[in-house]
Amino acid sequence: MKILVCVSKTPDTTSKIAFTDGNTKFDEAGVQWIINPYDEWYSLVRAIELKEANPAATIHLVTVGNADAEPIIRKALALGGDEAIRVNTDNSDAYFIAAQIAEVAKQGGYDLIFTGKETIDYNGSSIGGMVAELVDAPYISLATKFDLNGTTATVVREIDGGEETAEVALPVVVSCQKGMAEQRIPNMRGIMAARTKPLKVVDPIAIDALTSIHSFELPPAKAGVKLVAPDNVAELVRLLHEEAKAI
Amino acid sequence: MSVLIFIDQSEGVVKKSSLEALTYGADLAKQLGTSAEGIVLGTVSDDLAALGKYGVSKIHQVNNASLNNVDAQVYASVLSEAATIAGATVLVFSHNQTGKAVAARVAAKLKAGLVAGACALPDTSNGFSVKKTVFSGKAFAHVNILSATKVISLNPNSYKTVATEGTAVVEALAVTVSEPKVKVTAVNKITGEVPLTEADIVVSGGRGLKGPEHWGILLDLAKELGAATACSRPVGDAHWRPHHEHVGQTGVQVAPNLYIAIGISGAIQHLAGVNRSKVIVVINKDPEAPFFKAADYGIVGDAFEVVPQLTAAIQKMKAGA
Structure with a gap:
């Protein structure tokens, strides 16, 4: 069984969000880069668990990005995974990225493709669905559980107001979220092993991006909290009703 | 077109x-x-x-x-x-x-x-x-x-x-409908509650409430407001409240008109799930709780005293309106 795990580089959750170049670029100064948490905690760790249950399985990681993505790819390899592929490009359009991953997927003939439910920077929740369409496979969005029995998967996914349990034959594309697995910390052996694991760099296929980022904008700063005395909740109710019009 | x-x-x-x-x-x-x-x-x-x-x-x-x-x-x-x-x-x-x-x-x-x-x-x-x-x-x-x-x-x-x-x-509309490859075997809907992502008002509780047995005051407030209920990650992880109520970076992201946070300190991961809310009210006894920086209105006080009073005050306002 071959598993492909899609990994994206994102700024750490606690990063200061600021922009440069006339608000057209994310300000990377002082930013700590991490593996997108949904890619790491849920999809990669679940893939590793599947391999632990079936040692014949192989896990490949794929990222679409420039050389700056290599440290996080090595970290992902330290958690697990047999080799990594980096598609060398700066382009950030979701369709462009999905097309690159779909190309890698077609070449590798994977049974299972995992993505995180979204990246914490762009919040598009788009790559999994696009990849599934481009490789013509079923798509399980927002999965909270994934179990494998031979070549049939049993999945639980989030739907509006609840959850749905379903069965699907491989190959399948799954977007993973909380519930799939628990976060792991790479150990020293994993970190050492990751240094020598293959990290293939491939050129992107020619494809037109369908979107481009024009500019960024920060929300207006909050006016600051209006504090109400604990013995005067009626005043809070009045403010919420008359000023904020929230109740 | x-x-x-x-x-x-x-x-x-x-x-x-x-x-x-x-x-x-x-x-x-x-x-x-x-x-x-x-x-x-x-x-x-x-x-x-x-x-x-x-x-x-x-x-x-x-x-x-x-x-x-x-x-x-x-x-x-x-x-x-x-x-x-x-x-x-x-x-x-x-x-x-x-x-x-x-x-x-x-x-x-x-x-x-x-x-x-x-x-x-x-x-x-x-x-x-x-x-x-x-x-x-x-x-x-x-x-x-x-x-x-x-x-x-x-x-x-x-x-x-x-x-x-x-x-x-x-x-x-006549279109081709093919057989789905994914076979749904069970659908489990949470009934009788306002779905979190669609709620206009969300009332959310954190560790400050000290235990699941204290959720009554929060549920009363939510009921009075017709609000959905939510919680912080530690509360979900401790099973004080069901997991689907966990709001934050790795949980549900909500954007209600009004988000009332009770006994939640406001870690950045929690804020990532709520900062699209239009109005945020924070009730916390710790004046240093980081959530106050992201709030529009706040009460520094004991939730166990403030929340029931708030419920009563809203009841009173509605009766007067």
């Missing part, structure tokens, strides 16, 4: 987020000088013609019971065929769970640029630029769609529903 809006339904009932999408799509059509049409899949008990009051002239329906469960692959195929038949150049979805399953697939199938998580009408003065939330609500991006066909999925609770007069023509 038209704007086609996907109308999401569950058990025959049209979702609130779809009414927002309808209003948004109708306003967009007006801006583009074209017509707005809706499409609904599956068996619907709601009066579809009445959705005309949100500004759509026509609603296409594929009334096929096999579409009552959302299968991304089947839906994408049906919706892209429908878009072609309707001559739609812009497709509008809600960025809810269904939208997240389907919109990206449809976009890839139609080779249409997608803006997922839009929060305002496009700027069409020079190209087609859509504002969306990025960095988990901490910023916005203006994204140009470069392709002829465009797909937009709209963040729930970010566009105000406007109902006027009007009736839509409902037409059956």
Whole structure:
């Protein structure tokens, strides 16, 4: 069984969000880069668990990005995974990225493709669905559980107001979220092993991006909290009703 | 050329987020000088013609019971065929769970640029630029769609529903509906509660409430406000409250009109799930709680005293109104 795990580089959750170049670029100064948490905690760790249950399985990681993505790819390899592929490009359009991953997927003939439910920077929740369409496979969005029995998967996914349990034959594309697995910390052996694991760099296929980022904008700063005395909740109710019009 | 809006339904009932999408799509059509049409899949008990009051002239329906469960692959195929038949150049979805399953697939199938998580009408003065939330609500991006066909999925609770007069023509649409490859074996809906992502008001509790046995005061307040209930990650992890109530970076992201946080310190991971809320009220006995920095209104005080008083004060206000 071959598993492909899609990994994206994102700024750490606690990063200061600021922009440069006339608000057209994310300000990377002082930013700590991490593996997108949904890619790491849920999809990669679940893939590793599947391999632990079936040692014949192989896990490949794929990222679409420039050389700056290599440290996080090595970290992902330290958690697990047999080799990594980096598609060398700066382009950030979701369709462009999905097309690159779909190309890698077609070449590798994977049974299972995992993505995180979204990246914490762009919040598009788009790559999994696009990849599934481009490789013509079923798509399980927002999965909270994934179990494998031979070549049939049993999945639980989030739907509006609840959850749905379903069965699907491989190959399948799954977007993973909380519930799939628990976060792991790479150990020293994993970190050492990751240094020598293959990290293939491939050129992107020619494809037109369908979107481009024009500019960024920060929300207006909050006016600051209006504090109400604990013995005067009626005043809070009045403010919420008359000023904020929230109740 | 038209704007086609996907109308999401569950058990025959049209979702609130779809009414927002309808209003948004109708306003967009007006801006583009074209017509707005809706499409609904599956068996619907709601009066579809009445959705005309949100500004759509026509609603296409594929009334096929096999579409009552959302299968991304089947839906994408049906919706892209429908878009072609309707001559739609812009497709509008809600960025809810269904939208997240389907919109990206449809976009890839139609080779249409997608803006997922839009929060305002496009700027069409020079190209087609859509504002969306990025960095988990901490910023916005203006994204140009470069392709002829465009797909937009709209963040729930970010566009105000406007109902006027009007009736839509409902037409059956003949498209190919293939057999889903995903077999749904069970659907488990949380009933009797306001769904978190659709709620106008959310009342949320943290570790400050000290234990599940103290949730009564929070539930009373939520009931009085018709609010959905939520919790912080430690509360979910400790099983004081069900996991699906966990709001934050790795849990549910909400954007209600009013978010009331009780006994939650406001870690950055929690804020990432709530900072699209329009008004935030924080009740915490620790004046140094970081949540106060993100709040609009706050009470530094003991939740066990403040919350029941707040419930009573709201009751009183409603009685007076």
